[in-house]
Amino acid sequence: MEFSLPAGFSAAGVHCGVKKGTTKLDLSMIVADSACVAGGVYTQNRVFAAPVGWDRARTPSSQIRGVVVNSGNANACTGSQGEQDVADMARIAAASVGADADEFLVLSTGVIGELMPMNVISQGIAAAADVLGNDETSLINAAKGMMTTDNHHKLAQVTVDVGGGRTVQITGLAKGAAMIGPNMATMLGVILTDAKLSENDAQSVLSSAVADSFNCISVEGHTSTNDTVLLLASGNASTQLLQGAQLAAFAEGVRQVCIELAKSIPNDGEGATHLIEIRIQGLACREDAYLIAKSVADSALVKTAIHGADPNWGRIVSAAGYADVEFDPQAVRLFLNGTLLYEQGTPVVFDEVSVSDSIRNQRVTEIDLEFGEGEAGITFWTCDMTAEYIRLNADYRT
């Protein structure tokens, strides 16, 4: 698929040296031609990074000119110096395109507890501002500049027909491969669109898309200090605000882009060999379905069983059982890759070898859990847990 920046935006990604001993890109800028509308959704961790505080205070807004992103340093647990540094990053990035500090948002990801190397950041911002472009390479470089332990850069894009012969474009960039728990994680996302939106609509469309996407993924359940998803709307595609059915179609497009980006994170999870899609149905309310999905997704025993191509339904059913949700175990049905493994409180006779083969031979493992308690459901994504995950995380800093 070819990707492009929606009208009204330019982007760049450069290597400036926040990441040491490598030439990988580590600083990105996304710049709007003129003031755009922006919404944001942030980590729920009580220990949050300085850039989260900066952005949260400035969204929703209709006066945003751009975003500066660095990888390699999270600017988290850095005290008042960290707050000063994020303000300086915003000021320097804004100045490079003739804007004010308050018009720039900042995203940081990487190691916690080290002060931002402001010298190399300043040089990086100058270098990025020099090469801002609106071609595909500039967009891909911006996505690469966000990456930490990601193996792949992450982009998703849709064009939405909003009626009257008009279309709007939605293009998303994201990063994340570990420390991914629901309620966000070391996960950054930027959704760009040329749609014209009100501040309130930008915020509510983003919030509801994130609820079904970035908040429904986990790698190991660890909610990070830095998670942020931003939506920036340039308005270049139209002179009129989206509303009614047009707004609903747009919202569905944002949801699709967010889900595609969100799934790509556990799919690229550290050491992962399987993306696990967990579909929960038949609960009394969405919150119940969410709690059960999260309990199954975060179970190291479920994740290691899938890694071992073991259709170990007992681990799945028991993980649902400790989610602190009332349900009748006799009414539960469990399918793995479409094969019924469990119903009426007892295992079902099934071909273990064939189900095991289906796990082994497919990148995606599908777990369907049905309850007889109501009509609510949810879909959640995680990855398997491997020895490579342990190796990566035991050796991260040393």
Add this chain to the structure above:
Amino acid sequence: MEFSLPAGFSAAGVHCGVKKGTTKLDLSMIVADSACVAGGVYTQNRVFAAPVGWDRARTPSSQIRGVVVNSGNANACTGSQGEQDVADMARIAAASVGADADEFLVLSTGVIGELMPMNVISQGIAAAADVLGNDETSLINAAKGMMTTDNHHKLAQVTVDVGGGRTVQITGLAKGAAMIGPNMATMLGVILTDAKLSENDAQSVLSSAVADSFNCISVEGHTSTNDTVLLLASGNASTQLLQGAQLAAFAEGVRQVCIELAKSIPNDGEGATHLIEIRIQGLACREDAYLIAKSVADSALVKTAIHGADPNWGRIVSAAGYADVEFDPQAVRLFLNGTLLYEQGTPVVFDEVSVSDSIRNQRVTEIDLEFGEGEAGITFWTCDMTAEYIRLNADYRT
């Protein structure tokens, strides 16, 4: 240390063949000379095994004659046949010592979802009844007969002075090495004593000891279907019920035995190379301290960092931050093996090499987190997470 059975009990452990392809012990019996008082604490998983249902319906009691335990099969998710099988196990074990089915409790641990091999169980009960003894070897064999993936059998014992020149003995057996979450796990414990207790006191002493011990451990946070801790009191040490200060001294003894057994479980955690002791202080209430301790203990990122001897305080502080407890990050202080790593929202300069060496060279890693919110605290135990854990759990059944 030498262990012995408290007065009034005999025990045995045999191999009968529930565990296939091995000669490891897999069936144990603990028998009281006459009716004894018993309390029980059980898994909070909504999907619970047949023996849990059987025992829960029969405790507290003053009419218990014994416990039969098998490893290798959990009798969980086995439907009505499983309920029939646990009743038969109780009946056969009780008959072997001249008691009624309702006077026997049953503990099972092992694979979920397979029917109990009742032929070999019957033979095992007969063999165990034949070799019941009150020597140390019989006690150790009973502890071994509970083991699944444990590397070591687990025993703890104290003698408590209850005044007036009298002592009572408390001896505990336990098993567990994985699927260990707080609120119990594939963890079985039996605490035996010759103290004389009322039913109510037996239950409340056990419940409060479990709250500070078996409910404060985790290996990977997975709460199993089978967890059970029983307290059996023969009353042989005295003719009078323990009460007042004597009862308090006894309760403290049970707590000590439970903590020692509980710690031995993550210390023997699958693939573990470190026991991690997490001490949380300065919260408004015990529940807040518990939530934070559990969040840190269950973090795969914390557990892999300790495995890598990495004093990665950022992972610890951020795990506390997503525990859904209100606190001021500026007031947090973190010590690792006694060295201050973090306070006032910022890292502290410390000797990373020396702290890393202290992790690498000690079996126990001590994490102290202090909050400025109040007077409540808790101690919690977990283990590090290693590639060996992944290997064991990816290959458990296949």
